[in-house]
Amino acid sequence: MELRHLRYFVAVAEERHFGRAAERLHMAQPPLSTQIRQLEAELGFPLFARTTRRVELTDGGRAYLEHAHAILNAVEVAGRQSRRVAEGLEGRLTVGCVGSATYDLMPRFTRALRTAQPDVEVTIQGEMLVVDQVDALRSGDLDIALLRPPVHEPALTMRPLRSDRLVAAVPDSHPLAARPSIDVRALEREPLVVHSSRGSVMHRLVLDLCESAGFTPLVSHEVVETSTLVSFVAAGLGIAVVPEGVSKLGVPGVRYCALKGATVELCAATRTHETRPLVARALEILVEVLPEPAVETPSSERPEDTDRDGTGRLFWGGERGHIDARSASC
Template identity: 55%
Template sequence: MELRHLRYFLAVAEERHFGRAAARLHIAQPPLSQQIRQLETELGVRLLDRNTRRVELTEAGAAYLDRIRLVLAAVDEAGEVARRVAAGLQGRLSVGCVGSATYSLLPAVARRLREELPGVEVAFRGEMLGAQQVAALQRRDIDLALLRPPVDDPGILVRVLRSDALIVVLPDGHRLASRDRLSVADLRDEDFVVHAIRDSAMHGTVRRLCDRAGFEPRIRHEVVETSTLVTFVAAGLGVAIVPEPVAQLGVPGATYRPLAEQDARIDLAVAVRAGDDSPVIDQATRVLSETVRGLALRTLFQP
């Protein structure tokens, strides 16, 4: 028995006429009659009562018709699901986000993914440092990462999405808060709050900026989450250098000032596993890239 036997029988049962069924199926009537007889022979029951004018279902044929409708519907649905999965329109996806992308980009990305890929079940993990995301990609805990380069792993493909300016976070009322713009050298005598050393591209960026300004930062606190970093600054525990989107957190007690150094910037990138040919990941990466291009980052400070 093949699926065509079921489709042939369905056509005859619905049309109640071999000629009309054959025309519907775009085949000749004699082969259709032969296929139905083969089906009845294999089943060992008569499915149809035939006469010169009309075809009627036997009781067994009516019961069989009910079941094959379910079977054919399930087959059609399975084919549609397979096509949607192959096109990246159905499946599951886990996305990791670095802290600043969690606040500035994740909401828009989540909305766009729901709109364009409603058949994809997406889970987000926010406030993940870069090294955590790389490890999660390697373990297949996440499928796509929004992180800050560099990534020193040939098994991970990285593509820059945008470049963010770096700014200074100060406690409200800080002596430097009265200035419109600061240089890194202005922070020479300040205590610093930074991201954890082994897990953050920002930690190395802050050290390089301070080294270029001729001093070593006096690091008092190392944290994992960006929201914690800004909260520590608001509490008066130090100052910090962060990507500009962090200012969208709006933590009470924190003041933001631009840096005078025009090249004080850090990239935001999307990272995936090399060789991963998942259509869902391809679709999600496309949506993410289009969202970033179409989303004008709200700039707090004019250059």
């Protein structure tokens, strides 16, 4: 039995006439009659009571008609839904995000996804370390990861999104809080609250930033989550270096001062062989919601030896202390 047999049967049952059913199906009547007889033979009972003037459903035929309608409707729904999935309009999408983008880019991205693809089930995992994001991408637990480079993983494709300005999160009672921008050397004798050394690009970046400016940072606390880091700053436990998007947290008691000439990259990572339209459309939406680039600090305000090599690594000072970590939390 094939689906066409069910369609033939439904047409005859609804038309109650083989000739009209054949016209509706755009076929000749004799082949239609033959197909119905073959269906009845396979089922083992008559579907129609035939006379010279009319065709009526038998009791078995009426029962079979209900099931035939249900089967054909289910097939139509399955095709329609599967087509939407194939076009990226339905399905499941899981996105992982580093701490800073969790509070900045992720809300806009999620709202845009829900508006453009309301039938896509979106799951967000925020405040993820990059080592965890990479593992989750490889295992299939994540579809897209918003992370800080560099990431050395051939199985993943990195798409640069933007360059985030670095700022110093300062307690609002601190003397530096009144300054709109500062040089990194202003942090030389300040206690710093930093991200955990376990797999954090921001941890390595802050250390290299300070060392390249000629001093060893005074680390007072290490924390895992960005929200905790900013809360420690509000409590007066130290100063933190974070991407500018962290200011979206809006924690009372914290001011943000731009660090002259210091930036860090944000990228979207996917599996290299990812081909699903759902993921491709999500990446398009992600680019659409990116904010306008921040106005860069004038070159006259930057240290002369600031440099960048295009890999997401930041250099500061005459001796290049570069960031070459494989993971990040912020």
